[in-house]
Amino acid sequence: MTTAPTTAPVSAPTSATRSVLVVGGGAAGNAVTVLLRRAGIAVDLIEAADDWNATAGSGITLQGNALRVLRELGVWEQVRASGYGFDAVGITAPDGTVLHVAEDVRTGGDDLPATVGMQRPRLQSILIDAVRASGARIRLGTRAESLDQDGNGNRDRDGVTVRFTDGTVGRYDLVVAADGLGSATRSAIGITDKPEPTGMAIWRVAAPRPAGVTRTDLAYGGPAYIAGYCPTSDSTLYAYVVEAGRDRAAIPRESYADEMRGLAAAYGGCWPEITEHITDPAKVNYTWFDRMLVEGSWHRGRVVLVGDAAHCCPPTLAQGAALSLEDAWVLARMLTSADVWDGALLQAYYERRIARVRPVVEASVRIGQWQLDGDRDADVPGLMGRTMSALRELP
Incomplete structure (x- = not known):
């Protein structure tokens, strides 16, 4: 995958003419797709797996701040009945x-x-149904082969040309990378961070x-x-x-x-x-x-990271899914309320999220390290309580 990143503005005259490619059909990708479609933005979602639910896993712990986003997506009643x-x-x-x-x-x-x-497969099934009902165009078994961004991006219709592994080509105002820990999109836009x-x-x-x-x-x-x-x-x-x-x-x-x-x-x-x-x-x-936390910014030009593509941490606080869903909710709200999509907007998204994500990542890692070190004096309950209490605030 290749790309020519730029930090110049991305703009479009109305939400009805804007188009977004979402790469990855996990929790963050599904959530941002539903929220953008609700605002009338055209969304294509691609997922590398042929079977969208094939790797959904065994179970998942959803904290209240995850449930808050699921309620915004309109799926809370199904989640409550299923979990x-x-x-x-x-x-x-x-x-x-x-x-x-x-x-x-x-x-x-x-x-x-x-x-x-x-059960994680049940959550994935609920989110898949919401994506399908949103009217997004879904393409399974498909990857982005290359991302080519226009010149300096100052024209209204500048965007990202994406070549797909099935030989087709698409053009978008924005690409949202929700392709997880091993994100190929992250590396394609020159962000070298990897999970450790x-x-x-x-x-x-x-x-x-x-x-x-x-x-x-x-x-x-x-x-x-x-x-x-x-x-x-x-x-x-x-x-x-x-x-x-x-x-x-x-x-x-x-x-x-x-x-x-x-x-x-x-x-x-x-x-x-x-x-x-x-x-x-x-x-x-x-x-x-x-563990991973991308610092500085979560975008290059018109390509922006959400969820595990931008950050991950041990599940010692069970906040992985919650933080990913929050990313999707915050990004969608900022995009749908902005007249212009540009580098300043995407940087503001990063700054809003990093202040909330960093303490959770650091606390999650610290709790695990205390156990590895056999630290009997570690204040695990205190750190957990302080971190979780801060998450009651809206993201």
């Missing part, structure tokens, strides 16, 4: 003894639950929900750094075990269930009932914890 809402988190000993139960901060406001857990491993990794699996699981419980200690679970519906949950990062290539895929079950078997409480369902290696997921 499992709760307002507390439990801390347990490895044997399952409950040590402390804390009320979660309602980061989306008092009229939304603090947290909803749900933090030293931890996580095993995840979906399983039936024991009747006693009505909130997230986290066990610290034992053979893993963290063993936790989150209810995702009346009948399901997803469970996870966090350990030191290992060479993924050295772990045979067919051993995934055995690896996770071996770690989970050391935990008590509801874990024995969960562990007996960790049998199919195809249903177990193993990923590293990564």
Whole structure:
């Protein structure tokens, strides 16, 4: 992929004539598509996967500030009906003894639950339906092969010419890169930041929900750094075990269930009932914890980053999806309320978001590092409380 970036203005006379390409059909890409279409902007969404829902994963924890954006998208009632809402988190000993139960901060406001857990494929399905209903043009199994930006961009109809892998060509006023951690668009526009491993990794699996699981419980200690679970519906949950990062290539895929079950078997409480369902290696997921925060700006000319393409952090605060959805909401609001799309507008988007995203990324990484270092004096509850309380404010 090649590009000729520029920092000159992008402008168009009316929203009805503006066109946007969204690269990536995950949460951020789907959200920004729905919001821009609602304002009458023409949107093409491309997704590299042939099956839009193929890599949706096991489960997801949605904090209140994520729910606030989902409500803006008009899908909150479906999310509420499909997931499992709760307002507390439990801390347990490895044997399952409950040590402390804390009320979660309602980061989306008092009229939304603090947290909803749900099956990630179900969330993706809800967002896909919203994108289809928005009237966006959707192209699956398609990538952007090259991005060519016009001269100095000062003319009203200057834009980005995109050549696609299917041989077609399109022209857009703006390209929104929502293509995730390994964003090809990010590197194509000359941003060299890449995700870096933090030293931890996580095993995840979906399983039936024991009747006693009505909130997230986290066990610290034992053979893993963290063993936790989150209810995702009346009948399901997803469970996870966090350990030191290992060479993924050295772990045979067919051993995934055995690896996770071996770690989970050391935990008590509801874990024995969960562990007996960790049998199919195809249903177990193993990923590293990564961190990345693009500094300075999230755009080059008429191409702008959202979500994991711009930032990522360990899920120690469960804020990944929330921050990505907030990016989409803020960018869409700024674009749809502006008469001119230019570098100043996109820089203002970055400055508005970086002030909110940086503390979350730094806190998420710090909590994990405290565990890696075995710091028994670390104020994990205090840092979590301060960070989450700040997220109650509108982004």
